[in-house]
Amino acid sequence: MTASPDSQSAVPSLDTARRPFVLVWEMTQACDLACKHCRAEAQPRRHPDELTTAEATALLDDARRFGEGQLVVLSGGDPLARPDAVELVRYGSDRGLRMTVTPSGTGSLTRARIDELRDAGLRRMALSLDGGSGEPHDEFRGEPGSFERTLRAARDAREAGLPLQINTTVCAETVEELPAIRELVTGLDAVLWSVFFLVPVGRGRILDPIPPGAAERVMEWLREVSETAPFGVKTTEAPHYRRVAIERRAGGAERAPDGIGRRTGIVAGDGFAFVSHTGEIYPSGFLPKSAGNVREGGIVEPYRRSDLFRSLRDRDALRGKCGACPYRHVCGGSRSRAYAYTGDPFESDPLCPYVPDGYDGPLPATQQG
Template identity: 75%
Template sequence: MSGPPPRVTTGDDGGSPPESVGSDAGDAAPPDPGRIDTDRRPFVLVWEVTQACDLACDHCRADAQPARHPDELTTAEGKQLLEDARSFGDGQLVVLSGGDPLVRPDLLELVEYGTERGLRMTLTPSGTASLTPETIAALADAGIRRLALSLDGASAAAHDDFRGESGSFEQTVAAARAARDAGIPVQINTTVCAATAGELPDLRDLVADLGAVLWSVFFLVPVGRGRVLDPVPPERADEILNWLSDVGEESRFGIKTTEAPQYRRVAIQRRRDASDAPEGDGIGRRLGITAGDGFAFVSHTGELYPSGFLPESAGSVRDGDLVGLYRNSDLFRSLRDPDGFRGKCGACEFRHVCGGSRSRAYAHTGDPLASDPLCPYVPEGYDGPMPAGRAD
């Protein structure tokens, strides 16, 4: 297959990495994940500043509630977390997620604080009436570098039904246009499950129409309220990943897959012999970003998780050892060693460039090192057990 590789990256989040592709106008490019030693620092650090949110989305990882939790990190503790994040290195990307971050009255203060200290501050707000043009302008003034907004349907009927709130679609679309007018690059996040897969072609057109710089396509992990949704079957997931590869080759916006690191296997299989897999992923770098390996998540109460979809704590950042926990905890170190993965993921020749979703493995088995049930690929000669929870 000729032509350039698609502009696709992969992440593993609970608040998708809003700066995985491209750079902001007038700014230096964000750190290249291929040049970051993910044993030493995450490419993406997500802080779930609150679980509070006015929406009741079907897939919500956070089981968001209307009221804020009394044990949330305080403003002072949040500022200390941002100070600690500076120790990872220059230009650390920090994603403020939720719930809905706008519920916190100190949000602008936290954005300004992080920006003043050289952090790349980005935001994943909910599509509610609180996301006004005035709020977006204030976020721009505070230094926000990217706004990630969620659209799970290409129409008000489809999106609002999934999000559990009438008017969310129109509010989200209006916010995307207001952010673009304010000079804030926009990312669109979409959840892929059985209920939304048919919306993807129309969503692609909407993402282009909104002038988004990145489309983050997240494959459902059954945690939180998402446990009641049906995932797409493994073979259908591969079809979607192949389709996304085509979209990436023809679109002006970038594409990022989340909780679907097998995109890298798909990319390799489309472009070259799989025997070269350990040397490169076919899309411009040696390794991707997955739970605990280039990605870290701080909960609203200060627990450090490999991902928002992998709620196994390595410890509390309230103890002041964010960097040490990321670098040295047994949990994070095990997730950075694909040779220790179990089942067909551990036997797969693509394990060093894919490795499967550790979050999905954990959700289905309680073992973050188990095989990912969404991937249909079976390594040649493998005759061991198949992943638990396979959708087919």
């Protein structure tokens, strides 16, 4: 994510039927790391059918049609594995897009590269920490030294004047690390902590998620953290964090004090869109169900008009307890997780333990028995 001085006023009026709050482009699946949770199942070499530089600039030109200040996240793999990464940040920035990047913590992320990205107009850098110290983080990332390289890059970004976001994956292997990571986020002067609750896709299929009750307790703790921390807190693929906020009488809008603002109810396909390295258009990188390819007509029309995206914006189309939930319009559940577990993106989110009053229908397998 990235900062924008006018987004606090702009976000409440955002019509997610017309534009996403977040557009993610997976620039490449190439990466020198072999992280245990990697959705992309990244590998060292770039795919021969990646979008070319010319196709990438066409994608950015089309993204401008969503409206002023569209937020674009360049992800991977490692987006810096593409030699045109800085060029594309500059191209998007020059056209009024809010460009952000999520590089991997490898030796290629030097201070000089960070300065180049800043000078190209980058608005925010997001780095991942999945352990509070070197051993657990490096084990999770599959690369000795990744922890120290990530910390060095975070400090370099801060010294370069780039707002810093820290991303963390929550699963059985990492959940006990969260308090220590929270301290690191504070010490690094990050503006946002984005906490991702595992969706079992890619390499993440081999990891154990935390159970629904534990997820609820983590969200309650995150809400407490958000009330006193010097950074914003958001969850990824865990929109029921918003229900937790409402139930704790802490306010329903997830609005981080980082200059972005958060609109309630953003889920895969509704306020969020993803373009793969080969141009496929998905509601999310964790929901690999295609609505077309940007090579065949860009991103704007598929987002606005495809049956898949339009149906995902209809919260009354949800099934099971998500469909009966009074919070469905401010939450909506993780459509990606529902798809990963059931093959149906409209089923209930199996990570959420909440059962609506009076609901006596089927429950996800994680809550049965």
